[in-house]
Amino acid sequence: MYVSAFDLFSIGIGPSSSHTVGPMRASLDFVKRLRETGDLAQVRRIGCTLYGSLGATGLGHGTPDAVVAGLTGLEPTTCEPAQVRGVWDAAAGAGSLALDGRHSVHFEHDDVALEPRTRLQHPNALTLAAWGDSAVPLVEHTYFSVGGGFIQRDGDDDDEATTEVPLPYRNAAELLELCDERGLDIAQVARLNEESLRASDEVDARLDELWQVMHDCISAGLETEGTLPGPLKVARRASPLRTRLQNTESENGRSLPGEWLLAYALAVNEENASGGRVVTAPTNGAAGIIPAVGRYYLTFIDGANAEGMREFLLTATAIGTLFKANASISGAVGGCQAEVGSACAMAAGALCAVLGGTPQQVENAAEIAMEHHLGLTCDPVAGLVQVPCIERNAIASSTAVTAARLSLNGDGTHVVSLDAVIETMRQTGLDMSTKYKETSEGGLAVNVIEC
Template structure:
């Protein structure tokens, strides 16, 4: 079975502050509302939801209940107004004070209160630490409730979701993103993973991916493009990649000019505009005192993650908590690498997606499942490999860059202070962006030969995530979350 995940799904345009705690639950609620078909939707008198595990532990700080109410109302993370999501649940009355209303599926008015969403942080369902169960209820004339439908969903990272009822059969993750049919791209078939018209060049490991590159005499981005074009067609693929980059670019631009304090009560100031002003002042001098490329790289990453923390428009890359790394490195490429081009950005995104597919298939991109190594470590590996590729690296150098980046994030915990994607997440993205550039440059100095393979490091990350104590995996029960005094 191929590890391939389309870049148009892996890089999903959504909203902050979390892909697993905001985007995924919104998609789950939207899917649930869609399953209430004609005859059932009209009978619904109440909706309830239970948030389990990590969703229950840090859901309020991540805006999970707001996202659920918005999803029930038919809003989609990829095109909704972020302002319409903020406060969708938190402004509802308690049950004792009456009820608000949600237009279920965008049409059926149903009473809803804050108490219709409950939290069970110490109950972990077997499918994934991020779990939620939605119930639809009807009332008879005597006021007795009967259940019409219930579904349990797992938010598995990056905005991807699974329904528990399909989980045993290994169903593919559900996610937003464009789809288009097209004739399969030409190319040889390999026996290591089943080739289909949708995935003519399948791979399940970096070793298989490198073997494909050698057989074809092409780079990782070319293998990814062949699979993408078989799924979407060239025109739709390029339009989708350009839309992803436009959203990433807008996120950086907005973050660089928006001052203020981030929501949530920690009083964290937005630093990206201040850094931009300092760098602009330095760079406009007739004689520059220093190279500011690394500082700009940091500013780009800060800008994205401050936008994310404020609940703004952001691209999961591959998650929201790690969303600043890939856009920051891509902006670094465009601004500071001679010969950089829009086509280079497309190749950058394709290469990053090829690497991210391997991580998602063979380990995890979920902080609740693997700690921050699964989010920031994965994004750093994707960015490092992608930069190495557009700088002219061979496939083996690209694989080496991704391996270097991930190897030095092994064991990284996820311990957000106050359950917010702010501390240490924002600065962590800036530092990881620097690591990605360093890993790419270091790999280019070699010939691609190295002792530890990317496959080995991905498997090590998976094992490390299993061994990591639960309190260090997006629960706010350990690490900085309990050692930083919230003011």
């Protein structure tokens, strides 16, 4: 299989790909089906039930707002983040909701219900229902938000990521074999797959657009001061850190790449925590790692350029496909190892590639990065993508750079394969207690007092 770069990396809004972007897309799909079947005009009331992790941490992740925004026709890729914030309360206060932006239906606050103790086939599940004049729903569909903003409707065969391409691969061993047989590097395999789906110029333009949004997100975070939304009152640190770095460098005339790397990651995840515009990479909770390492490459590596950034993103895509196909990129399924661990591996492999690494060294870099995230839990305090998520992205960015440089100091030979570590991550996620998988029922979430 292969997951396109433009599915794995999607432009959206914070704070969560699985709890914000995915439910928003599910609502959009539900309304689209109502419109296409001709049932939209008959709807008098709409309702949504959030199950499992969506119910447990949905309030902190803004899930009800995302659901309501999607029902009104807002798209995560194109909407202004401010349009989504508070839309649940606003619709309930008005007593009505403009379904699909044009059909008014009755709406109350509890038309979005939270059922954290009820778990369906996937921990991120929601059911959307529409009623007419009868007590029996006109239409009802259940969706699973399977990570990274991807959704799957109950009863469908597979999620939206499946793509037919000329150079598919099921695991890292097959990917390396393709590279060896065809005389290609990993980014070239990904490019040939992308170019089977769209023109080469479009591939470049869309990769450039993704990087521009990532770059702009870093810049916005570096400039914005204040406190993040929510009860924790977490102070933004990226902007003060930028100021300190600029002052220090001005005084001693020496750049500090490692500290800037941390600032870049903090900037993205502070923007994400504020519900701002981010690129899901491959999730929102881990959205700071790939942009931070990418900006580090462009800023501090001699010879870095736009073509190198395309190679960076394509290599990350090829590696991300392996995690999505063979394990998970959802914190509610595999813990934070599935989010931050996957993103760290993608960034490490991508950086190794643009620094001249062979496919074997790239695979080794990704393996090193993932191996040292095994068992990482997802236990956000207050259900917010803030503590420990923001710092975790900064630390993982540093790990990615270290993993890339460590692999470049070898010849690609190593004991643990990337396939072995991905399978270990999958098994570890299955064994991990649900209280450590984005439910706010264990770990830091219950040991840190919310102030």
